[in-house]
Amino acid sequence: MPSTRPLAAVCLALFAAGAAGAQVPAASTLAGQWRFETAVGASTSNGVTTDEMGQGIFTITRSGKGLAGTISWLDERGHVTSARQVEGRLTGAGAVFTHGGKRVTSGRNGRDIVADVTIRWTLQAQGDRLVGQRLVETDEDEPKPVTGVRVAARDLRPLAALLPAPAAAPSNEPAGEAGRGPSTPEERARVLRIAQEAQQRPREAMQRDGAWLKAWVEAIPDLSIDYGSTAYTWLKGAAHPEARDALRFQYTASAMAFQIRHPESAQQQAAIDDAAMDGVLHAYATLLRRQAAPASPALDRALAARDKGQLAAFLAGLSGRDPLPASFSGMDASGAADPAVRRMLALGQSEPRAMEWLDILSNRFGGRMTGSDAYTHAAAWTRSQLRQWGIEAELEEAGQVALGFNRGPWTARMVAPVEQLLRIATPAYTAGTRGVQHGLAVIGPATLDEAQARAAQFRDKWVLIGGLSSGSGRDGEYRHQPRAIMRALEQAGALGTIQAGEEPLSSGAAAPTSWDALPNLPDIKLAESQYADIRRRVAASEAVTLEFDIRNWFYPGPVAYHNVMARIPGAEKPEEIVLLGAHLDSFDGAAGAADNGANVATMLEAMRLLAAAGIKPRRTIMLAAFAAEENGLTGSSAFARQHAVRLPGVVMMLNRDGRPGAISGMTIPSAWNSVFARVEQDLRGVHPAFAFEAGIDDTPRERAAGRTGSDDIVFAAHGIPTPRFSVLTDFDYGQVHHTVADTYDKVLPFRSAQQYSAMAIAAIAWEVANAPEAIARAGYYRSAAP
Numbered sequence: 001m002p003s004t005r006p007l008a009a010v011c012l013a014l015f016a017a018g019a020a021g022a023q024v025p026a027a028s029t030l031a032g033q034w035r036f037e038t039a040v041g042a043s044t045s046n047g048v049t050t051d052e053m054g055q056g057i058f059t060i061t062r063s064g065k066g067l068a069g070t071i072s073w074l075d076e077r078g079h080v081t082s083a084r085q086v087e088g089r090l091t092g093a094g095a096v097f098t099h100g101g102k103r104v105t106s107g108r109n110g111r112d113i114v115a116d117v118t119i120r121w122t123l124q125a126q127g128d129r130l131v132g133q134r135l136v137e138t139d140e141d142e143p144k145p146v147t148g149v150r151v152a153a154r155d156l157r158p159l160a161a162l163l164p165a166p167a168a169a170p171s172n173e174p175a176g177e178a179g180r181g182p183s184t185p186e187e188r189a190r191v192l193r194i195a196q197e198a199q200q201r202p203r204e205a206m207q208r209d210g211a212w213l214k215a216w217v218e219a220i221p222d223l224s225i226d227y228g229s230t231a232y233t234w235l236k237g238a239a240h241p242e243a244r245d246a247l248r249f250q251y252t253a254s255a256m257a258f259q260i261r262h263p264e265s266a267q268q269q270a271a272i273d274d275a276a277m278d279g280v281l282h283a284y285a286t287l288l289r290r291q292a293a294p295a296s297p298a299l300d301r302a303l304a305a306r307d308k309g310q311l312a313a314f315l316a317g318l319s320g321r322d323p324l325p326a327s328f329s330g331m332d333a334s335g336a337a338d339p340a341v342r343r344m345l346a347l348g349q350s351e352p353r354a355m356e357w358l359d360i361l362s363n364r365f366g367g368r369m370t371g372s373d374a375y376t377h378a379a380a381w382t383r384s385q386l387r388q389w390g391i392e393a394e395l396e397e398a399g400q401v402a403l404g405f406n407r408g409p410w411t412a413r414m415v416a417p418v419e420q421l422l423r424i425a426t427p428a429y430t431a432g433t434r435g436v437q438h439g440l441a442v443i444g445p446a447t448l449d450e451a452q453a454r455a456a457q458f459r460d461k462w463v464l465i466g467g468l469s470s471g472s473g474r475d476g477e478y479r480h481q482p483r484a485i486m487r488a489l490e491q492a493g494a495l496g497t498i499q500a501g502e503e504p505l506s507s508g509a510a511a512p513t514s515w516d517a518l519p520n521l522p523d524i525k526l527a528e529s530q531y532a533d534i535r536r537r538v539a540a541s542e543a544v545t546l547e548f549d550i551r552n553w554f555y556p557g558p559v560a561y562h563n564v565m566a567r568i569p570g571a572e573k574p575e576e577i578v579l580l581g582a583h584l585d586s587f588d589g590a591a592g593a594a595d596n597g598a599n600v601a602t603m604l605e606a607m608r609l610l611a612a613a614g615i616k617p618r619r620t621i622m623l624a625a626f627a628a629e630e631n632g633l634t635g636s637s638a639f640a641r642q643h644a645v646r647l648p649g650v651v652m653m654l655n656r657d658g659r660p661g662a663i664s665g666m667t668i669p670s671a672w673n674s675v676f677a678r679v680e681q682d683l684r685g686v687h688p689a690f691a692f693e694a695g696i697d698d699t700p701r702e703r704a705a706g707r708t709g710s711d712d713i714v715f716a717a718h719g720i721p722t723p724r725f726s727v728l729t730d731f732d733y734g735q736v737h738h739t740v741a742d743t744y745d746k747v748l749p750f751r752s753a754q755q756y757s758a759m760a761i762a763a764i765a766w767e768v769a770n771a772p773e774a775i776a777r778a779g780y781y782r783s784a785a786p
Contacts, residue, residue: 029125030067030095034058036148038134056081058123058130058148060088060095067095086121094124094132101136118447121146182222188260191216195250195257199282202246203292210249217252223259223266225252231273233728234318235280237664237691238302241680243293244693247280254279274312281306297685317689319730320661320753336682341766344613345686348759353608355751357385357601358593362744367588368597369428369509370628370635371401371559375585379562382584382625385604386566389611393566398627398638400558403515405429407588408551412524414534416545423527424548425505425589425740427473429480429512430523431496432552439495441534441544444485451488459493462524462546464535469499469525471506471589471738480512480519489521496522496548500531504741507589509630515556522550561585563635564625568610568617570769575649576619578769579720580606580761581636581711582656583629590742594733598747598754599656600625605758606765617769619651626711629657636711640718647715651775652768653722654761655712661729662753663760665693668723669780675771682763687756690728692763700782721780729753 040054056073057080067088072080088097101119123132123146130148194213198205217225226232232251239247258275259266266272281303287293305314334345361368365378379395386393405428412422415438442458444465445451451458465474472478474486474497482490489497505525512518526534537544564584570576582599586592607623627635640647668676676694683692703716712722731750736742747754768775 030060030123030130031062032060033151034060034130034148035151036130036146038146039144057151058121059083063087066090067097069097071099091122094122097121097123125150183216183220183260187216187220191253191256191260195253195279198246198250198253199279200286202243202250202283202286205253206246206249209253213249213252213256217256223256225255226269226272229269229273230318230728230730231277231315233664233726234298234689234691235277236695237680237693237728238296238298239284239693240294240296240684241677243284243287243296246287246293247283250280250283251276270312270315273315277302277311277315278306281311296691298689298691301688314689318728320690320728321730321749322752334682334686335684336678336763338682338766338770340613340615341682341763344609344615344762344766345682345759347612348605348609348755348762349686352605352751352755354601354605354754354758355748357604358597358747358754359744361584361597361600362591362593367407367590367592368584368586369405369407369588370561370585370631371404371511371557372588373404373406374588375561375627376559378584379564379625379627382564382600382604383566386564386607386623389608391566391568391607391611393564395562396565396639396642397560398563398635400560401511401631402513402559403518403557404555404559405511406553406555408432408553410548410550412526412546412548412550414530414544415547417537417542420530422530422546423503423505425471425501425507425525426523426550426552427471427507427525428509428588429519429554430473430510430550430552431519431521432550433496433522433548436547436549437495438545438547441498441538441546443535443538444489444497448484448488451485451492455488455492458489461494462548463489463494463497464531464538465497465499467499468528469501469506471501471508471525471587473508473510474499474523477510478508480510480517482519482521486521494521496524498524498526498531498534498546500528501525503527503529504735504739505589506739507587508738509587515554518554522548524548524550561627561635563627563639564623565639566607566623566625568607568615568621568769570618570620571616572618574620575646576775577646577650578617578619578621578765579650579653579715580621580623580655580765581626581653581715583627583635583711584625585627585630585635586742587630587738589738589740590736591744592742593744593747594660594731594736594742595738596629596657598660598750599658602754602758602761603656605755606761609759609762610766615766615770617766618771619769621765621769624711629711633709633711633714636714640714647718647720650715650720651777653712653715653720654725654764655710655715655722656725656757656761657710657712659727659729659731659733660747660750660754661727661731661757662687662690663692663725663757664690664728665695665726666723667695667697667726669698670696671776671779674773675767675775676764678767678771679760679763682767683760686759687752690753690756692760698779700779703781716781719777719781721777725757727757 036058037053037055041052054073056071058069058071060067060069069086069088070083071086072083075081084099086097086099088095098118098120101117117136120135121132123130128150132146133143134146135143194205194209235247235251255272255276258272284299288295302314305311334342336342361378365374368375368378383393383395412424414420414422439460439462442461442463444463445454473480534544580603582603583596584600586595603623624639629635673696680692680694716722736746
């Protein structure tokens with residue numbers, strides 16, 4: 001929502017002016033209709049919290065000696081929602097309106113978590129401007145600015161007429177086919193015919209019916225296709241470029257034909273993939289018989305699996321999980337023309353070590369919170385390991401944190417009325433307990449007034465607070481900034497607070513700003529089902545005794561943290577750089593295995609393979625293991641500042657931060673096609689299931705901005721191309737990301753995929769660094785590089 005000044009600045013300035021000199025009775029100045037805006041929620045990424053704004057209409061009228069009002073919010077399309085009646089009372093310069101409401105938060109699994117709250121609006125009118133605050137009175141007391149404008153008195157039409165015309169609902173129909181209905185019997189019959197004919201004459205059928213089939217699939221509302229399925233993603237890399245389009249066409253035709261024949265199975269993706277790939281393999285066999293396309297080792301294995309009745313098992317193996325089905329037996333040598341590449345990939349096949357590096361990062365060092373001993377030691381080990389391989393490596397200071405934090409072990413249990421182990425987590429930088437501490441559980445206050453009135457009840461108690469934890473501090477903050485209710489509980493002598501959380505429990509951070517502002521009140525996140533049981537017992541006047549032992553330690557700062565920098569110098573164009581990156585830090589509620597140890601491990605393994613092959617690339621290959629990505633991309637931002645003179649020479653930045661699995665491709669501009677064609681050739685056949693495909697897209701990209709995302713955002717902002725890897729995997733990242741479940745054992749089933757990814761990174765880094773062609777930035781971004 002556009003504004004020439006930040007809402008908070010406008011609101012606070014006008015609010016201060018109003019408080020200093022309001023001359024007109026509030027009832028007179030506030031009466032009328034107001035179009036307002038205020039924060040209704042917030043989202044956080046990489047430690048940066050952004051308010052989510054909402055708009056509405058607040059109608060205020062005089063009511064006896066006070067005020068009455070109605071609040072109507074605007075929905076996403078600008079429509080006025082039903083009005084809520086509110087009552088107001090006059091204050092010195094304005095009015096306060098209160099009403100009940102529901103606080104809705106989204107859980108990790110997509111369901112809504114609802115809590116009853118009281119909402120208080122404190123408003124003033126300054127001419128035709130509305131200013132004030134909106135406060136949701138929960139354990140997360142923090143008022144949000146309200147600002148608005150008066151709807152002109154001469155234009156008091158119905159509320160809907162005062163608003164911009166709502167946007168038209170999006171249509172699912174293609175242009176020129178408004179009102180398009182379900183597929184017709186004639187169309188379905190044509191698709192069945194296409195699917196069958198394409199198996200016998202793949203290219204001819206595609207040329208004749210390809211455009212029609214594509215438009216039909218996009219237009220019909222009753223059938224669909226998932227081009228993000230694992231099987232289709234694998235096919236894009238497995239097929240030889242000369243056969244790729246025809247086999248993709250066959251996949252589409254066969255997938256749609258299966259749904260037409262078996263509507264009862266239209267939602268079963270595994271069955272659709274099985275039928276679609278069966279059609280693809282028939283078409284592939286036809287192309288081989290007619291010598292119309294080169295053979296593909298990966299498709300040959302799929303064909304052999306189908307002939308043995310094992311196609312379903314083969315497709316299940318494309319998840320990237322080990323052990324691979326028996327049909328994946330055997331691995332071929334690389335078809336690379338360069339002997340150095342063949343040596344490098346052969347070593348990756350015969351001596352895979354990517355999981356060894358992850359074992360060290362996640363099981364020896366564990367969660368690597370920036371500013372912790374675990375991070376400091378992991379960075380030193382990473383440098384040492386790179387040097388052992390003969391690679392230049394250094395630590396570069398990227399910043400400092402105000403104080404250090406080390407997490408220790410924790411235990412939790414209910415002692416009475418029944419004994420039960422409790423499943424808990426705490427954010428980094430929360431206070432530990434003073435040894436083993438027992439106490440009764442008590443339901444916490446909803447407002448500051450209640451906290452002060454019940455202060456004696458909280459002494460030596462574990463306080464159950466509301467809301468559902470997001471993993472950060474109890475007030476939803478990534479900095480330790482206790483609000484009024486929490487300060488009141490601490491002053492009352494509470495042992496700590498307990499908040500419900502979805503499992504697996506999230507574990508973020510809420511760091512204090514100095515040694516003098518250390519937290520004293522443990523911030524405990526408890527499994528939602530156990531929290532609900534305890535709260536139910538307490539509400540029924542049952543005495544519930546809890547015991548916690550949380551060993552967290554602080555040490556005075558400042559504590560420096562470092563990026564790990566490594567380089568294989570270029571022989572001909574050392575000023576041109578292929579930059580590999582992955583963040584070494586993690587949250588520390590678990591081992592930081594998937595986020596981001598697994599990706600650091602593949603980058604390290606790629607560097608080992610490059611060094612062991614004795615390569616001498618034309619351009620320099622650099623690796624940056626960044627610190628403090630989870631703190632707002634501060635490690636990569638420091639790199640960009642410290643290496644500003646080198647940034648114009650960085651031809652490409654390849655970052656890994658996401659799901660473990662097998663790298664299957666990336667999207668590139670056509671100017672790079674010859675380089676990545678060599679990558680495809682290098683990797684063809686080196687793994688029985690996985691392959692690599694570079695997709696072409698010459699549409700200029702938007703340059704990234706801001707501090708949310710991953711470290712590649714920093715380099716994109718400087719105009720450096722940052723193509724992202726496609727990954728073949730069924731790893732459930734949402735169930736481990738920033739949770740207590742992010743452990744080594746979750747990645748272990750993907751060990752073959754991880755090793756293949758390391759080999760793919762090494763091949764890409766070599767081919768780009770050694771390319772005789774220029775690696776041009778021109779046209780990659782919509783705007784010119786700085």
